[in-house]
Amino acid sequence: MIDLKTHLESRVAATLGSLSDEERGALLLMPPKNRDHGDVALGCFQLAKLRKAAPPQIANDLAAAFEPDEVIESATAAGPFVNFKYRRSALAEAVVGGILHEAAPFGPADATGTSIVIDFSSPNIAKPFHMGHLRSTVIGAALGRIHRHLGSTVHGVNHLGDWGMPFAKMMTAYMKWGEQSELDANPMRYMFSLYVRYGQEAKNDPSLDEEAARHFKALESGEDNEERRMWQFLRDESLKAFQGPYDRLQVSFDHITGESFYEDKMAPVLKRYEDAGVLVESEGAEVVELKEFGIKVPCILRKTDGTTLYHTRDLAAVAYREAEFAPHRLLYVVGAEQKLHFQQLIAVLKKIDDPVAPKVEHVPFGLILAKSEETGKWEKFASRGGNAIFLDEVLDEAVANVRGIIAEKNPDLENADEVAEKIGVGAIVFNDLKNGRVKDVKFDWDSMLNFDGETGPYVQYAGARLSSILRKADAPDSAASLLEGIDWKLLEDAAPVLLTLHEFGPTVQRAAEQSEPSAVTNLMIRIASEIHSYLRDHHVLRADDETRRARLALVAASRKLLATGLGLIGVQAVDEM
Numbered sequence: 001m002i003d004l005k006t007h008l009e010s011r012v013a014a015t016l017g018s019l020s021d022e023e024r025g026a027l028l029l030m031p032p033k034n035r036d037h038g039d040v041a042l043g044c045f046q047l048a049k050l051r052k053a054a055p056p057q058i059a060n061d062l063a064a065a066f067e068p069d070e071v072i073e074s075a076t077a078a079g080p081f082v083n084f085k086y087r088r089s090a091l092a093e094a095v096v097g098g099i100l101h102e103a104a105p106f107g108p109a110d111a112t113g114t115s116i117v118i119d120f121s122s123p124n125i126a127k128p129f130h131m132g133h134l135r136s137t138v139i140g141a142a143l144g145r146i147h148r149h150l151g152s153t154v155h156g157v158n159h160l161g162d163w164g165m166p167f168a169k170m171m172t173a174y175m176k177w178g179e180q181s182e183l184d185a186n187p188m189r190y191m192f193s194l195y196v197r198y199g200q201e202a203k204n205d206p207s208l209d210e211e212a213a214r215h216f217k218a219l220e221s222g223e224d225n226e227e228r229r230m231w232q233f234l235r236d237e238s239l240k241a242f243q244g245p246y247d248r249l250q251v252s253f254d255h256i257t258g259e260s261f262y263e264d265k266m267a268p269v270l271k272r273y274e275d276a277g278v279l280v281e282s283e284g285a286e287v288v289e290l291k292e293f294g295i296k297v298p299c300i301l302r303k304t305d306g307t308t309l310y311h312t313r314d315l316a317a318v319a320y321r322e323a324e325f326a327p328h329r330l331l332y333v334v335g336a337e338q339k340l341h342f343q344q345l346i347a348v349l350k351k352i353d354d355p356v357a358p359k360v361e362h363v364p365f366g367l368i369l370a371k372s373e374e375t376g377k378w379e380k381f382a383s384r385g386g387n388a389i390f391l392d393e394v395l396d397e398a399v400a401n402v403r404g405i406i407a408e409k410n411p412d413l414e415n416a417d418e419v420a421e422k423i424g425v426g427a428i429v430f431n432d433l434k435n436g437r438v439k440d441v442k443f444d445w446d447s448m449l450n451f452d453g454e455t456g457p458y459v460q461y462a463g464a465r466l467s468s469i470l471r472k473a474d475a476p477d478s479a480a481s482l483l484e485g486i487d488w489k490l491l492e493d494a495a496p497v498l499l500t501l502h503e504f505g506p507t508v509q510r511a512a513e514q515s516e517p518s519a520v521t522n523l524m525i526r527i528a529s530e531i532h533s534y535l536r537d538h539h540v541l542r543a544d545d546e547t548r549r550a551r552l553a554l555v556a557a558s559r560k561l562l563a564t565g566l567g568l569i570g571v572q573a574v575d576e577m
Contacts (some may be wrong), residue, residue: 001103002094004502005029007071008040008084015066016047023050029084031503038076038083039091039499045080055080088492092554095498096491099557100479105505106561109151116147117155117321120333121251124161125238125258126170126191128390129245131443135365138429138570139437140333141251142517143363145568150512155325159317160258162235164310168216171230172208173198175215187237213305220263220307231260245391248425250570262316266308269316270301276352293347297340314345322356329359331515336364336438363515366440368432378442398424401449402457410577419574423457424449426571430456433521433569454525459566460574462528466559467575469540475552482553490550493538497530497554501561508568517569524565531558 012027013019026046032038044062048055059077066075066082071090076083099106120140123133144156161167173194174183182190202208219227239256246252270286273279278288284304290297301312321330332342342362349357369378370389403420406413413419431448432441434455451457476482491498503523511519540551563573 001097001101002071002090003098003103004071004086004091004094005505011066011069011072012042012062015062020050023047026050030506031499032081032083035496035499037078037081038074038085039502040084040086042082042084043080044082048080088495088498089488091498091502092488092491092494092550093486095501096553096557097479097483099501099561100482100553102479105150105508106564108149111153112151114147114152115155115325115327116144116152117157117325117327117330118144118147118333119157119159119317119331120144121246121253122159122161122258122334123238123242124166126167126188126234127195127238128188128192129242129392131368131370131389131391131394134391134428135368135432135437135441136333136335137246137249137251138432139363139365139517140331141249142433142520142569143331143333143512143515145570146508146512146517146520149508149568152328152512154254155321155327156252156254157321158253158256158258160235160238160256160260162231162238163219163259163263163313165212165216167231167234168212168219169198169202169209170195170234171215171219171227172212174230175226187234188241191234213307217305217307222263235260245395248392248395248421249429250572257317259310259313262313262320265316265320266312269312269319273301273348273352278351288348288351290344290347290351293343293350295340295343295347297344299344299348310341311345311348314341315348318345318349318354318356318360322359327359329361330356331361331363333363333365333515336366338362339364361515363437365437368441368443370443378440395425395428398428398445398449400424401445402427405449405451406577413576415576419577422572422574423460423577426456426460426566428456429570430459430521433517434525436518437516454522456566456571457577459524459528459562460571461577462531463559463562463566463573464575464577465535466531466555466562469535469555470552470559471575473541473548473552475556482556486550486553487546488550490547491554494534494551494554497527497534497558500527500530501558504561504565520565520568524562524569527558527562527565531555 008029009027013024027042028046029040029042032041044055044058048058051058056077056079059080059082063075063077063082068074071087073085073087104110118140121133121137123129140156144154147154170191174191177194177197198208215227218225219231270279273288279286279301280289282298285300286302287298287300290299299311300309301315302308318330321327334342339362346357346360349360367380369380371377372379399420402424403416406416406420427448431443435441447453448455449457451461500523507519507523511517538551540548540555543551566573
């Protein structure tokens with residue numbers, strides 16, 4: 001099976017002659033902005049800099065010296081770029097064959113030895129899983145799948161919020177106003193209602209926060225007391241409740257180690273900073289000053305009452321993950337509003353020249369917005385005012401909406417409930433990952449469930465349409481049978497589809513490097529669009545035998561790659577809808 005990228009890289013290197021390692025690293029091939037210019041472009045800027053020549057001259061010399069072969073049809077200079085064009089039959093064979101044989105990058109890569117730690121989701125115990133948790137969960141899970149596809153060992157960590165003052169406030173609310181019978185009936189919903197009440201009462205009663213601080217100190221004492229027993233009960237109940245949304249979102253974790261996991265690991269961290277001479281006293285608290293990093297706010301590691309904070313636990317987590325997983329990258333998928341927190345975290349690590357500091361990356365994302373019925377404005381989902389929308393309810397509504405559409409348009413569909421679940425949940429995930437992660441996401445039912453727009457249902461429909469063609473043709477399942485004896489020249493008219501499919505590898509690589517799942521999501525939209533356009537003008541079932549077989553292979557490859565791409569972002573493909 002021809003690997004087009006490897007073949008082109010080797011031909012370019014051979015044409016340029018003897019290359020240093022640095023010059024080889026400068027050969028960056030990418031799709032051109034305008035496909036009319038070619039299939040692959042090589043920008044000569046870095047190479048020209050290394051060779052102390054003008055980029056257009058390097059491009060002209062390379063294009064003039066390049067000899068076409070059975071794979072590459074032409075090389076043309078355009079300013080500082082060289083545009084290469086593949087022979088269409090070679091393109092078809094490499095792309096369709098590569099996809100159906102699950103060859104990398106269309107299929108999973110071999111293990112690379114790279115270790116990636118991804119800290120994501122991280123809901124707070126004793127609170128229902130609400131819409132505010134959605135973005136971290138689906139972005140982090142997508143990044144985990146993408147890195148695994150590229151051959152990395154991934155450690156997906158659910159760093160539960162199961163420690164600290166938020167939990168102490170919840171505990172205080174229960175101790176003051178709680179009823180055991182209501183807690184037993186619905187632990188998560190009941191504790192959330194108490195948390196909301198605490199927030200309201202604390203506005204007029206400062207002593208509540210003082211009481212919560214005492215309970216947290218008792219919890220951190222390590223003694224077997226009422227606080228510790230309540231913590232364990234609510235943690236267990238929370239994990240049971242969270243599993244429902246996680247299963248529906250196709251999300252799993254390699255490690256569930258919340259803040260409490262680091263309870264016995266914080267003292268060594270504090271001692272390390274004391275020994276380094278960077279932990280200083282400020283108004284009774286112990287802090288690390290970060291002014292040399294342009295950060296005016298000091299990082300507090302121990303409060304005046306001796307209790308710890310998020311930063312203390314995060315530093316303990318970094319040390320643990322470095323020792324256990326030897327990560328090349330340590331990604332924190334946490335909202336953009338926590339920017340200062342991670343600036344401080346990284347700066348504290350740099351303060352003592354910790355070698356893990358460059359590996360720590362904050363992967364921020366925008367808000368998820370809901371339209372206020374009162375003001376008509378798009379506003380952040382929030383929990384403290386009691387107006388949170390719980391994720392399980394949203395998923396149920398999405399599925400019910402899709403079930404209604406199915407009942408109207410395809411009432412005889414088998415497994416309609418299962419299909420509605422995949423489409424409804426997939427629509428929410430796809431909507432979240434469609435735009436760049438730093439942008440806010442508007443939660444709009446009409447837009448999200450549109451089967452004709454740039455949506456999950458639109459891409460799933462493309463896959464279902466391809467499945468239908470394969471069923472009607474009684475096409476074989478095996479790659480060998482689908483590919484046997486195909487004349488690849490018969491797919492020369494499918495170049496727009498083939499070139500879009502061929503972008504899969506570079507797109508997944510870019511998504512991993514930039515922590516940007518939307519790159520994959522948007523490629524799926526483009527693949528769906530290209531295959532719809534192709535099928536409008538090129539009949540499959542009514543074509544002559546040889547053309548029909550070639551087009552069926554293209555249909556099967558397109559369906560397979562759509563399913564693979566959707567799978568990477570956490571959306572399930574459907575065969576009928």
